[in-house]
Amino acid sequence: MINANKPNLWKEDVARSVDLYNTWFMQFAPEAYRSTRVQTTADVKAALKVLDNLKSINPEIIMNNPTIVPTLRMCTAPPLARDRLTGLGYLNKSILSSMEDKGAVPPKMKELELVRNFTAISGVITKLLDKDIFTWLEDGHVPTDEEVYRASTIIADRLCGAVANPIIKNAQEQRQLALIASYLEERGYDRIKHPSDKPITEMKKGTYSFIMNVPIYQSEVTSEDGESGDNEGASKVNLAIDVVIQKKTAQDGEYPILIECKSAGDFTNTNKRRKEEAIKSIQLRNTYGSELKLYLFLCGYFDTPYLGYEAAEGLDWIWEHRISDFDQLGI
Template identity: 50%
Template sequence: MPVNLDKPQNWKADIAASVDMYNTWFMRFAPKAFRDTRVETTKSVEATLAATDNMRDIKPAILRRHPEVLSTLRMSTCPPLAVDRLIGLSGVSPNLVKTMEDDKRLPPRMSAALADEQLSKIGDIIEQLADPDIFVWLKRTEGPEPPEIHRAATIIADRLCGSVANPIIRNAQEKRQLEAIKRWLEARGYAQAPVGTLFDQMTAGTFSFRMNVPVKLEGLAQTVNIPVDAVIKPKGSPKGELPIFIEAKSAGDFTNTNKRRKEEAVKMSQLRSNYQTPTQQVRFNLFLCGYFDSGYLGYEAAEGIDWVWEHRIDDLAQFGI
């Protein structure tokens, strides 16, 4: 039986309540989540400064051993350098820079000699453009004082965190949403499934988070895993019945939700094509908090995807949980 997808008369009030709930959470907890991440990032930046003689000597050997510092170095220049701008200025292989950024390693097929040559070019660009207003010691002969190093690291950390602010907030919100589901389930006698339990081996009355579900993509032979935020096997479920799949979704504005609304429909389609049978229904639902407008809700409803609002979490019981 549908819970919310067939009740458009309630959507306007629920949207307003959900926006209010998200905004309240954001004002109370998002700054702390951002600050906590910035503290850890500051420590990482300080380690990078120590390894590069406080931006005075960015050797290829350092970049080879620690390719993960490249994003920190890009944010240390004036102006900060985007990936493509660094590639253009240094004239190095795009594959080198993007592999360092995305995979935190050097391209495995690149020779050591060529890597060192190109890493040297990257180091030269960073040294030339190192921000003198942040690294004030670069203008003088004596080295930096500890407070100067910490101040510079904090500024660079703020730049790094600012460039990924939305993922930081989204991850903190998702963690909070899953904790809310966990509390609700445990209050009703559910237990978390042992680590390593497969979705089709769960026993009734158990749940799991961030579980991988294998699917075969249409037209392709290989199997891929699709992650599902919450997987719940209701009490009294007969053996062999599929658990309920739930995606925790949050959003701080209406624009991004409409850009991403097809993601859930694609996941639902993959699950259905692999596991739905005439006697076995795939139950895939959303757990929503934030800015989800009628356009988003109508799209999901048309795809047969139902949802529960976090401000009315007790609606989970209507899924038979």
């Protein structure tokens, strides 16, 4: 065990982990947000151009430009969440899911149903447009470049505010992966893309991979303590693992080391979602047995109740503030 069996150190490690996350957030998170905001502002300006500065919101434009729907939701007073727009327009839920998550119109939906939904979207958005932002809609004047830019930045702020946590989370994840890459490459490891058709035990020694699909049995977790049944009748699916490392000293047929990068900016969210890692570990054990180990790479707000839960589920972890913990894995 690396840290799971050392509860006497947890309190100090939690404090150091929180300090590290807060230092990073204050120095780098605003820049990550600003960079996204600049790109989002440009995207909003492009959407307004397609919509003739919101003077032409019609079903055909929405059908031909499905990615503008999130922008349209932020152009209303008040801004509309996806579920709120679905309810107000009596929409088919799969419409917005496809357009916003995949950037495409549902391919199998009948044309009549598509037209009904796009007409409803147009009607709801048009009725609720925020004319305090789009001042030119009141009297119909042609907006100046300054007016369009000002409106675009406001809508971009709304969009970024709605996805602020994912922006920060993505920036933190990329930073954690970069730290692990640096640690491994200093020790002579090479990054590769392991062929998906080969077993993970055939991963080349002295290599690592990011966001690698590992086949597992999809098991139902039925009890509160995370227990699951056997693999009978379970379907096999791919489980994306953040980091997979095959040691230089690995024996033929030995399983690689699996790492999940985890960061958090508050204690509440981590304890709400602590079962997710346990479920992944259970599914891996159900498929490969106890020899395949999943470790957590932690930075941020992971308190002692969280750590105690994960330890009880057989999980262990490496602290980002003490990346030398990796040494104990024999890397």
